[in-house]
Amino acid sequence: MSRILLIILILLVLPGCRDQKIVEELGFIHTIGYELIEEGENSGKLEVTISLPVAETLKQQTITTVVETSKESRIFLSKKTDKNLVSGQVRSILIGEKLAEKGVWDLIDTFYRDPVSRPTVKLSIVKSNPKQLLSKDYPEYKMVDTVIENLLKKEARLNTIPEMDIHKFAKDYLDDAIDPIAPIILQSEDGIMSDGIGLFSGDQLKTTIPAIQARIFFLLTGEFKEGDLLIKNEEEKVLFSFLTNKRSIDVTLGDKEEIDVKLSIDFKGFLLEYQGNKDITNEKEIEALENYIQENIENQIRDILETMKEHQIDNLGLGKYLKQKMDYQTWKNLDWPKTIDRVNVTPSVTVKIIDTGMVK
Amino acid sequence: MYINKNLSVHVKDRLDYCDDLVIRTFPELKIEVLYFGHLVGEEELKNNILQPFSNTNEEEVKIILRRKQYQQEEDINLMVKGVLEGKALIIYQNSLAYAVDIYVPKTRSVTPAEIETVIVGSKEAFIEDIGTNLSMIRRRIKSDCLKVLSYNIGTITQTKMYLLYIEGITSPILVKGLQEKINNIDTKGVNDLNQIIQYLDKKPLSVFPQYFTTERPDVSTSKLLEGRVLCLMDGSPYSLSTPTNFFEFFQSPDDYNQRWLLGTLSRLLRFAALFITLIASAFYVAVSMFHYEIIPVQLLHEFIQSRSKVPFNPVIEALIIEGIIELLREAGARLPSKIGQTIGIVGGIVIGTAAVEAGFTSNVLIIVVSVSAISSFVVPHIVMTASLRITRFFFIILASIWGFFGIIFGFVIILIHLCRLKNLGEYYLKPISPLSLKDIKDTIIRAPYQFFKK
Numbered sequence: 001m002s003r004i005l006l007i008i009l010i011l012l013v014l015p016g017c018r019d020q021k022i023v024e025e026l027g028f029i030h031t032i033g034y035e036l037i038e039e040g041e042n043s044g045k046l047e048v049t050i051s052l053p054v055a056e057t058l059k060q061q062t063i064t065t066v067v068e069t070s071k072e073s074r075i076f077l078s079k080k081t082d083k084n085l086v087s088g089q090v091r092s093i094l095i096g097e098k099l100a101e102k103g104v105w106d107l108i109d110t111f112y113r114d115p116v117s118r119p120t121v122k123l124s125i126v127k128s129n130p131k132q133l134l135s136k137d138y139p140e141y142k143m144v145d146t147v148i149e150n151l152l153k154k155e156a157r158l159n160t161i162p163e164m165d166i167h168k169f170a171k172d173y174l175d176d177a178i179d180p181i182a183p184i185i186l187q188s189e190d191g192i193m194s195d196g197i198g199l200f201s202g203d204q205l206k207t208t209i210p211a212i213q214a215r216i217f218f219l220l221t222g223e224f225k226e227g228d229l230l231i232k233n234e235e236e237k238v239l240f241s242f243l244t245n246k247r248s249i250d251v252t253l254g255d256k257e258e259i260d261v262k263l264s265i266d267f268k269g270f271l272l273e274y275q276g277n278k279d280i281t282n283e284k285e286i287e288a289l290e291n292y293i294q295e296n297i298e299n300q301i302r303d304i305l306e307t308m309k310e311h312q313i314d315n316l317g318l319g320k321y322l323k324q325k326m327d328y329q330t331w332k333n334l335d336w337p338k339t340i341d342r343v344n345v346t347p348s349v350t351v352k353i354i355d356t357g358m359v360k
Numbered sequence: 361m362y363i364n365k366n367l368s369v370h371v372k373d374r375l376d377y378c379d380d381l382v383i384r385t386f387p388e389l390k391i392e393v394l395y396f397g398h399l400v401g402e403e404e405l406k407n408n409i410l411q412p413f414s415n416t417n418e419e420e421v422k423i424i425l426r427r428k429q430y431q432q433e434e435d436i437n438l439m440v441k442g443v444l445e446g447k448a449l450i451i452y453q454n455s456l457a458y459a460v461d462i463y464v465p466k467t468r469s470v471t472p473a474e475i476e477t478v479i480v481g482s483k484e485a486f487i488e489d490i491g492t493n494l495s496m497i498r499r500r501i502k503s504d505c506l507k508v509l510s511y512n513i514g515t516i517t518q519t520k521m522y523l524l525y526i527e528g529i530t531s532p533i534l535v536k537g538l539q540e541k542i543n544n545i546d547t548k549g550v551n552d553l554n555q556i557i558q559y560l561d562k563k564p565l566s567v568f569p570q571y572f573t574t575e576r577p578d579v580s581t582s583k584l585l586e587g588r589v590l591c592l593m594d595g596s597p598y599s600l601s602t603p604t605n606f607f608e609f610f611q612s613p614d615d616y617n618q619r620w621l622l623g624t625l626s627r628l629l630r631f632a633a634l635f636i637t638l639i640a641s642a643f644y645v646a647v648s649m650f651h652y653e654i655i656p657v658q659l660l661h662e663f664i665q666s667r668s669k670v671p672f673n674p675v676i677e678a679l680i681i682e683g684i685i686e687l688l689r690e691a692g693a694r695l696p697s698k699i700g701q702t703i704g705i706v707g708g709i710v711i712g713t714a715a716v717e718a719g720f721t722s723n724v725l726i727i728v729v730s731v732s733a734i735s736s737f738v739v740p741h742i743v744m745t746a747s748l749r750i751t752r753f754f755f756i757i758l759a760s761i762w763g764f765f766g767i768i769f770g771f772v773i774i775l776i777h778l779c780r781l782k783n784l785g786e787y788y789l790k791p792i793s794p795l796s797l798k799d800i801k802d803t804i805i806r807a808p809y810q811f812f813k814k
Binding site: 023058086091 | 647648649652657663664665667668674761
């Protein structure tokens with residue numbers, strides 16, 4: 001009998017510990033945007049914008065506040081809505097370009113530590129102001145935040161921007177052999193569009209790679225396994241669809257302080273479209289076309305490496321391969337990625353066209 | 361086996377513990393007649409046995425026995441077999457045996473099973489007359505190993521009850537255990553076998569049924585063959601079998617009559633239904649009160665929109681709708697079947713649609729509760745369905761206190777309870793707990809018959 005009484009007592013007392021969140025009383029932050037204010041009386045403060053769906057109207061509500069640190073933003077934002085703000089449904093974080101140049105780790109750390117927010121929250125850099133991006137009225141979209149989420153997902157699948165969530169960002173940030181990257185989106189006249197990759201040094205945005213080069217970047221990271229590649233100059237335009245991609249990175253440590261890296265990419269595919277004056281029914285001409293594609297890609301790779309060396313960053317993760325070849329002390333002394341210009345990278349691309357298809 | 365001396369003793373020995381065996385003696389003629397009362401026709405019995413032997417004397421008997429319907433039997437196995445097949449065995453002078461076929465089984469008014477219906481298989485169901493029920497089983501098991509013990513239950517009603525088991529398969533401990541329990545029943549009277557069960561229950565406070573009842577003779581027969589003890593009661597169209605385990609309630613004759621793959625899949629479906637019916641509503645309550653994080657974002661908007669009109673807390677909402685479903689179910693069970701359809705229309709269309717439109721409940725909950733109600737009907741045994749109905753409310757309350765943690769907590773409590781349940785010394789969760797991999801092929805799955813061979 002006393003056992004039953006004890007159970008009843010526990011049952012009566014424990015509900016006090018409950019952390020009830022009734023679903024219709026909650027405001028689910030879907031997208032959260034941060035930007036640094038540089039002018040006016042609030043200079044140096046953070047501008048925090050959130051968007052949340054309003055169930056009754058099925059529309060999106062956007063709230064903005066200006067705060068000193070990101071941690072206190074919840075209190076100020078909460079004043080402006082009738083709902084309890086919760087971060088368990090946050091899908092994407094938008095960071096303004098200006099803030100990204102100062103450093104973003106503080107913001108990401110907040111989400112990374114929160115057990116409620118998922119590690120797959122997407123991170124992206126906004127070229128214009130996140131507040132404007134979120135609060136502008138787009139007649140064609142019902143909810144901008146879901147459009148952004150889907151855009152990022154789709155473009156990442158097409159390999160024009162990286163799929164960057166806070167877990168991956170944090171992993172790359174804390175790893176000393178690689179620097180993180182993030183997709184860039186901007187507000188254009190037609191709506192929202194993605195615009196290449198932002199390259200970070202630590203948690204600071206350094207430079208960007210345009211969307212057209214982004215696929216070459218993913219060829220190098222090995223994430224781009226199959227898809228279409230457009231190569232063109234004044235005379236010729238080639239749309240090349242490839243099926244297999246083999247990438248290997250060989251590191252050779254020289255006698256003194258020389259480091260040679262051989263980046264070989266080997267892929268096979270077929271022509272989707274060709275505009276130019278080569279006769280692609282001829283085998284020799286095809287070979288020439290293959291060489292042309294190889295050269296073109298190699299040049300683009302050199303461009304990317306040049307950009308990285310210029311900013312002393314390593315977003316490709318070459319450091320990981322170097323680290324495997326040396327002992328820990330040497331690696332520590334190397335002070336990667338500041339020494340990236342000591343590395344000689346030789347790109348070597350092999351292209352094999354296996355089918356010219358139905359092209360004339 | 362040819363025995364000339366003491367034939368009567370030998371035959372009776374083979375048919376020992378068969379309380380349904382009728383033995384008539386004509387001492388002045390030195391004749392004994394053996395037959396099963398429920399397998400023979402009364403008219404035939406009168407014409408072939410009673411009339412010829414009651415108006416005769418010792419000299420004429422020999423002449424009567426030369427008539428062609430009396431076939432002389434010399435093999436004792438054939439004699440026993442004959443009795444089991446509905447013949448009357450006439451033993452003359454304790455050394456000669458004659459069989460006469462008077463087989464007219466009691467098939468009158470046998471109806472198809474109404475609750476435990478099957479798609480493929482026998483449509484036969486027990487009826488209220490115990491003799492008919494016993495003859496259904498005797499017709500299916502033509503063996504002298506099938507023993508029948510007779511009891512009378514109720515100090516005033518003196519209701520007839522048979523305890524059946526197969527000698528050599530059923531453990532004698534089980535028979536003795538059940539005999540003892542039946543003897544200990546102290547009541548003025550019972551009306552149905554399902555009441556007896558409650559007298560036999562070891563843990564009357566448990567929500568789970570501890571004895572398996574069925575209205576199907578084919579199921580009863582297979583229980584006997586599995587080594588269980590079976591009970592029949594006069595006036596009750598059910599049989600009781602024991603020891604019972606949890607998984608029996610999820611088996612249907614369809615699993616065995618159809619191909620094994622289909623049997624396995626439909627059995628897995630039933631276990632899925634078990635979980636759905638137990639936790640669907642509780643899951644809804646937990647998600648809408650605690651774990652908003654797991655709602656897919658596409659569903660989230662519609663969900664909040666429909667929830668935002670509802671004036672009640674999710675747990676009150678779920679209890680109201682579950683309560684309405686219980687009302688519908690109870691009304692459907694009490695009403696004559698012709699009016700019963702109206703209930704479906706009122707319940708399904710009027711309450712379902714109108715409640716959502718009036719903002720009385722959210723449409724997600726209507727779906728959840730309906731799915732859980734449908735799932736509860738997938739469980740083939742109505743007794744288990746009823747238990748699950750009660751348990752579901754337990755889960756809803758727990759989910760409203762602790763969310764997912766509460767649901768897991770409830771599962772653990774129920775699992776502990778099930779593991780502790782015992783039935784005549786056999787565990788309720790056998791063969792899962794204690795684990796016996798050998799026997800698992802006919803619990804959650806139904807393996808091909810070739811695998812059942814030892």
